[in-house]
Amino acid sequence: MLRLEKIYKSYGSLKVIHNLSCKVSEGEMLGIIGPNGAGKTTLFKAISGQIPLDRGKIYFMGEEVTDVPAFKRCVAGIGRTFQIPRPFHGMTIFENARVAANFGAGLIGKEADGFAIQAIELSGLVDRLNTPCSALSLLDRKRLELARALATDPKLLLLDEIAGGLVEEEMHQLIDILKEIGRRGISIIWIEHIVHALTSCVDRLLVINFGEKIADGDPNSVMAKRDVHEIYMGLDMKYP
Ligand SMILES: Nc1ncnc2c1ncn2[C@@H]1O[C@H](COP(=O)(O)OP(=O)(O)OP(=O)(O)O)[C@@H](O)[C@H]1O
């Protein structure tokens, strides 16, 4: 469904993504971890088309999308949430999701309304359709991010630290929602620092450091790797 082929991105002399290749299959949930500044959000910007690559290719659903603009990638089925929630503050939950259904899924009228409501329902906010989004708690703002992304009718959903700042109970609620989204056949790439949240539901785990792939595979085997511990957990295992 998604294939990254040797992609590179620098800002000036800072190499943010370096020779990264990766695949995501249909219906798969891939987790991504890596230290702060590793290039994770930049990777999402590259996949969703917000920034151009320096080198490399991106394929989505069998088509090359390397030079396709962001709005077209969204219509093609790449939806994303932002690390810092970005709702339209003057609007209600319903209105926010409907804008996403209009412009992301290309729907209008009753069809857009119905689709927006479905996305809100799946995100656990259906009892607050007409609540202004400025009045929401952190969990609910994260849910709204999810609802807005779902309302674009994604085939692939990119989640950037959607569980950050949530307490354990809230995180479990969010994980249940993500599992349900996965059951509906939507592929997910989920960036998260909370490793146990990721390993409880992803099929595969990718670790990046300084924009390079360090490990990619079954979550438990990846987390058992010594270099992943050293890099990600900040543990120097040679000097315990
Ligand atoms: N537009 C930009 N211009 C210059 N440098 C940038 C830009 N965007 C990101 N960077 C730098 O690129 C590096 C990677 O940033 P990125 O946001 O992708 O990291 P991240 O892995 O998402 O980190 P975090 O875990 O803190 O969210 C950082 O050093 C960041 O300062």
Ligand SMILES: [Mg+2]
């Ligand atoms: Mg980030």
